[in-house]
Amino acid sequence: MTALRPLLITAGEPAGIGPDLVIDLVCQPERMVSLPPFAVVGDPALFRDRARLLGVKLEIIEVVPGQSITPAPGVLPVRSVPLSAPVVAGQLDRRNAGYVLACLDEGIRACLAGEASAIVTAPLHKGVIIDAGYPRFTGHTEYLRDACGVDDVVMMLATENLRVALVTTHMPLSDVPAAVTADKITSTLRILHRDLVRYFGVSAPRIGVCGLNPHAGEGGHLGREDDDIIAPALTLLREEGMVLSGPLPADTAFTPHHLRDSDAMVAMYHDQGLPVLKYAGFGRAANITLGLPIIRTSVDHGTALDLAGSGRAERGSLDVAIDQALVMARAATQGK
Known part of the structure; x- marks a missing residue:
């Protein structure tokens, strides 16, 4: 099996807990020995300042594309991207919105160029990026x-x-409702099915699909989308060989009866599925983007500005995101 290329971590919003999390990561000797080579994308000065605020002794090594550093406790390899303005922990600054996107761009570029095996992203702050002049x-x-x-x-x-x-x-x-189209449903399920096979070793995925309306439309009495859009899309995909359940009433879709028979559950919208997931495993979950030509995972939480620099930020989700990225990267390597 080909050795993995370095993993890249973007630290996200510089005033948030992203820098704290990566600093805590490299200060855990037992965790560092389990990791392949990696680097954090960001400004070395940010991590030096945050380490001082946290009272942590940290050695920073600046790395360049193609350079690989063996993980070592207390050593943070950084692929340098300069800040636009000084950072105060917990205080957003619009001037650094471009910096956040530049770090993300560097991670994407490195993965597309074959310099990195995957990108793991710490949380960014959507509002400050939009307010800084990126309305889309x-x-x-x-x-x-x-x-x-x-x-x-x-x-x-x-x-x-x-x-x-x-x-x-x-x-x-x-x-x-207008965005829940047959094309969107079939695209989502085809991508999910393919990547469950490709990255997670699920040879014949069983997928549960929530309806849009209460009681999956109650036979049309609570909305027509479930019968007129979702059900026909699932019928088409079953004819392609997919194993699908649904449309399921969302209020019972996540009960043990259905979950036992599902390798994944599909929700129609953000707050239909994610509250259940986060109740079940907040801080122990990862956000994974499927359908990309690169591997990307992320933490399951936000910037937690009130915790930045306090030493109280919990690293659990970053660990899960790293582990998921490594599972996917190893599967991709084995497939070549």
């Missing part, structure tokens, strides 16, 4: 889709014994 920015998922030049991607969150994928992602609830 809606989040990592959509930004990665556009940067990689693909038509569609799937947001899937995963924790122990539960995977939840979304048909629609970051949009107002009032826009969801």
Whole structure:
């Protein structure tokens, strides 16, 4: 099996807990010995300042594309991208919005160029990026889709014994019904099915699909989308050989009866599926973008500005995101 190329981690919003998490990561000797070569994308000065604030002794090594550093406790390899303005932990600054996107761009570029095996992203702050002059920015998922030049991607969150994928992602609830189209449903399920096989070793995925309306439309009495759009799309995909259950009433779709028979569950919109996932495993889950030509995972939480620099940020989700990225990267390597 070919050795993995370095893993890249973007630290996200510099005033948030992303820098704290990567600093805590490299200060754990037992964790470092389990990792392949990796580097954090960001400004070395940011990590020096945050380490001082946290009272942590940290050695920073600046690395360049193609350079590989064996992980060592207390050593943070950094692929340098300069900040636009000084950072105060917990205080957003619009001037650094471009820096956040530049770090993400470098991670994407490195993966597309074959310099990195995967990118793991710490949380960014959508609002400050939009306010800084990027009004069309809606989040990592959509930004990665556009940067990689693909038509569609799937947001899937995963924790122990539960995977939840979304048909629609970051949009107002009032826009969801019009966005739940047959094409969007079939695209989501084809991507999910393919990547469960390709990256997660599920040879014959069993996928549960939630309806849009309460009680999956109650035979049309609570909305027609379930009968007129979702059900025909599932029938088409079953004819292609997919094993699908649904459309299921969302209020019972996540009960043990259905989950026992599903390798993943598909929700029609963000707050239909993710509250269940986060209740089951918040802090122990990873956000995974399927359908990209690169591997990308992320933490399951936000920037937690109130915890930045306090030493109280919990690293669990970053560990899960790294582990999921490594599972996927190893599967991709074995497939070559």
